[in-house]
Amino acid sequence: MSETQPPPPRIGRHSLANRVILAPMAGVTDRPFRQLCRRLGAGLVVGEMVTADPSLWHTRKSRLRMDHRGEPGPRSVQIAGGDAAMLAEAARLNAEMGAEIIDINMGCPAKKVCNKAAGSALLRDEALVAEILEAVVAAVEVPVTLKIRTGWCADSNNGVRVARLAxxxxxxxxxxxxxxxxxxxxxxxxxxxxxxxxAAVGIPVFANGDIDSPHKAAAVLDYTGADAVMVGRGAQGNPWIFREIDHYLRHGETLAPPSDDERTGVLRDHLDALHAFYGEHMGVRIARKHVGWYLAGDARLDEARRGELKGRFNRLESRHEQHRFIDDLFGHARPSAAAPREPGATSKGTRAA
Known part of the structure; x- marks a missing residue:
């Protein structure tokens, strides 16, 4: 680690592996994706948002979202709701099931969440925010974290006040x-x-929003003084971003992009994990959005080619066809004029100001 690089933050008794965190994203950060991002360098991964209403946990969607089997710690579970007592009980039950960190969602902007006075809608009621935070913290012995936005709207940027309440x-x-x-x-x-x-609080603060490259991560950390960056959409189709950011923060060097062999291996592993987790029928369908993101992020493909490949993949109906597509893709995607690069090679980068 660079002499100027701060150590990774702690959450209660948990010391994170580095300063790069996978953000919770509903429909994205399922167990297969969390495990992949951790393997590729995420210092902490946060599970998909789970409703605080235990009466809804019997659904297949909730059961899968709460499945953390085989994951190394610390296991962070995000809960969402608008009732302090219900959130406290949900936190207690999740801790009993193995959650090592409870995260409270006050940042989700989705209408179906905000219409239930949950997610970022809670930021409009600071008294309720305080009531919820105090109830959840008192209900569990594991550390509790919070995710927020800067406020409800431009005229009510109350993030600093909410942070102090937290x-x-x-x-x-x-x-x-x-x-x-x-x-x-x-x-x-x-x-x-x-x-x-x-500047207003003494607890670790994680900066989230538009973190899509190592240089952007370094610039945001330098500008905000935050303890870590939290990566959301920047990881969709690019799980390598975690090791790239971590390497750049530690060494000031930019890692070369993954080789075609590594891309093939990672995508095949991701497909296998999705098929095993959801079953082949659902796994094949859920794989479509992930492969769409991988294709969208491949700078070697023009827009027309990406669209054509995405359409072809979305018509595939079996895991074997999907694997064959991935094997063929990287046999033909490499530009003929590009010289192969050794995996793990680095190039010197300049820290963003």
């Missing part, structure tokens, strides 16, 4: 997405509020 309630770490709820995922994340939150 620290007072005993929250052990805070992730902040640099947009207010009404922005959803449009425009650009802003980091001034995250910097103000970091």
């Amino acid at each position: 620290e007072q309630a005993g929250i052990q770490a805070l992730a902040v997405h640099g947009r207010h709820r009404q922005q959803r995922y449009t425009g650009h994340a802003e980091y001034d509020t995250i910097a103000a939150i970091k």
Whole structure:
């Protein structure tokens, strides 16, 4: 580690492996994807959002979201809801089932979540925020973390006040997405509020929003003083981003992109894990969005070629056909003029200001 590189943050008794965290994303950060991102360098992974209402946990979707078998610790489970007593009970039950960190969702901008006075809708009611945080922290012995946005809208950027409430309630770490709820995922994340939150509290702060490269991660950390970056959409189709960011933060060097052989192996492993986790019928269908993201992020393919390949993959109906597609893809995707590079080779990079 560089002499100027701060150590990875701690969440309660847990010391993270590095300063790069996988953000919780509903429909994305299932167990196969979490395990893949951890293998490729994520210092912490957070599971998909789970409703705080235990009466809904019998559904197949909830059961799969709560499946952390075989995962190394610390296992972080995110819960969402708008009732303090129900959230506290959900936290207690998840801790009994093996959750080592409980994360409370006050950042989701989805209508179906906000319409139930949960997610980022809670930011409009600071008294309820305090009640929920105090109830959940009191209910469990494991550390509790919180994910928020900068506020509900541009006229109510109350992220600093909510952060202070969180620290007072005993929250052990805070992730902040640099947009207010009404922005959803449009425009650009802003980091001034995250910097103000970091200056206002003593607990670890994780900067989230538009972290899509090692240089961007370094720039955001330098600007905000945050303890770690949390990567969400930047990891879709690019699970290598975690080791790339970690390597750049430690050594100031940019890793070469993964070789075609590694890409093939990672995609095949991801497909196998999806098919095993969901069963072949659902696994084949869920694999389509992931492979679509992999194709969208491959700079060697033009837009027309990406669309053609995505259409072909989406028509495949079996795991064997999907594997054959991946094997063929990287046999033909490499530009003929490109010289092969040794896996793991690095090039010197300049820290972003």
